[in-house]
Amino acid sequence: KQEVTQIPAALSVPEGENLVLNCSFTDSAIYNLQWFRQDPGKGLTSLLLIQSSQREQTSGRLNASLDKSSGRSTLYIAASQPGDSATYLCAVRLSAGNMLTFGGGTRLMVKP
Amino acid sequence: GAGVSQSPSNKVTEKGKDVELRCDPISGHTALYWYRQSLGQGLEFLIYFQGNSAPDKSGLPSDRFSAERTGGSVSTLTIQRTQQEDSAVYLCASSSGQINPKFNTEAFFGQGTRLTVV
Numbered sequence: 759k760q761e762v763t764q765i766p767a768a769l770s771v772p773e774g775e776n777l778v779l780n781c782s783f784t785d786s787a788i789y790n791l792q793w794f795r796q797d798p799g800k801g802l803t804s805l806l807l808i809q810s811s812q813r814e815q816t817s818g819r820l821n822a823s824l825d826k827s828s829g830r831s832t833l834y835i836a837a838s839q840p841g842d843s844a845t846y847l848c849a850v851r852l853s854a855g856n857m858l859t860f861g862g863g864t865r866l867m868v869k870p
Numbered sequence: 871g872a873g874v875s876q877s878p879s880n881k882v883t884e885k886g887k888d889v890e891l892r893c894d895p896i897s898g899h900t901a902l903y904w905y906r907q908s909l910g911q912g913l914e915f916l917i918y919f920q921g922n923s924a925p926d927k928s929g930l931p932s933d934r935f936s937a938e939r940t941g942g943s944v945s946t947l948t949i950q951r952t953q954q955e956d957s958a959v960y961l962c963a964s965s966s967g968q969i970n971p972k973f974n975t976e977a978f979f980g981q982g983t984r985l986t987v988v
Contacts, residue, residue, distance in 0.1 A: 792977060801961055802979040847913070851975065857903055857926060858963070858977055860913040 760785045762850055764861035771838055772869050779833040779864045781848035786829050792858065793822050793833050794847045802847065806833070838868045872896075874980035876962050882986045883952055891947040891983045895964030902945050903965075903977070904937060908958040916960075919945060952987045959984050 761784045771777055781791070790809045794802040806815045806822040808831065814823040821834040831848055845865045849858035875894040883889050895902050904916040915929040919939045930936070934952075939945040949956055965977040 790975060794979070799984075801981040802963075804976055804978060807976040849913075849977075851977075857915050857918045859915070860905075862912045 760788075760850060760852060760859045762848060762859050762861035764846075764848060764864050766864060767862065768865040768867075770867045770869065773838060773840060775838050775868075777835050777838055777866075779835070779846050779848075779866070781831040781833070781861055783829045783831075783850045783859075785850075785852065786826050787852065788826065788850045789853050789856065791822075791824055791831050791848060791850045793820075793831075794849065796845045796847060796863070798844075805846075835866075838866075840868050840870050843867050874962055874964050874978050876960075876980035876983050878983060879981065880984045880986075882988060885954060885987055886951055888948065888950045889952055889985065891949075891960050891985070893945045893947070893962030893964075893980060895943065895945070895962070896978055897943075899964035899966055899978075900942065901965045901975075901977075902939060903963045904945070904947050905961045905963070906958045907961060907982075913961065916947070949985075952985075954987045957985055957987045 763782045765780045788810055792807045793805040795805055796802050808815050808824045819836040824831045845863045847860055847863045849860045851858050877892045900921050902919040905913045907913050917937045918926040921942045922939050934950045937947045959982040961979055961982045963977045963979045965975045
């Protein structure tokens with residue numbers, strides 16, 4: 759059974775810092791991995807999708823990397839802003855038609 | 871539609887009543903997923919559809935929960951005889967679900983239905 763773990767569970771940083779969120783998964787035979795953002799009381803917003811054949815994806819100040827062999831992904835946020843405050847979730851999919859298995863999330867607070 | 875649409879956005883119901891939650895996926899998406907998020911908890915998988923069939927119902931917590939999808943589009947999640955522990959946000963997502971790696975299987979979520987059982 760695939761298990762996904764996110765560390766840390768919560769993180770508080772001052773505005774402007776670069777930060778790294780970690781995601782690990784137990785079954786390395788994944789199809790893809792997706793990072794989401796969730797604001798309080800809202801649904802999930804897709805940030806980045808990394809296919810199993812890819813090593814990283816970038817969108818603006820966000821960079822996600824994938825190391826399948828070690829079962830790890832990181833989300834790098836450059837020059838953090840208060841608007842980045844949210845819960846960040848990673849999810850893995852074992853095959854194209856399979857469900858997403860989620861980690862518990864990292865609750866990020868960026869202080870002005 | 872432009873995104874995944876869920877209705878109602880909020881539902882308050884009395885214990886013991888039945889409720890229906892609706893999900894309208896992105897047009898053309900064959901895969902549809904239901905998740906539940908209880909207060910302060912992570913996402914709990916409920917059920918997955920590929921087209922009209924549900925190859926994975928493993929997450930449904932009890933036989934009070936059922937879901938259907940007709941016409942390969944809209945899905946309805948039904949909870950019978952609701953209990954207070956059913957209170958949660960119910961989230962729906964869709965993706966292309968194609969096996970060919972050329973297809974982008976990025977999942978998109980709706981805003982959820984907040985269910986409160988009183």
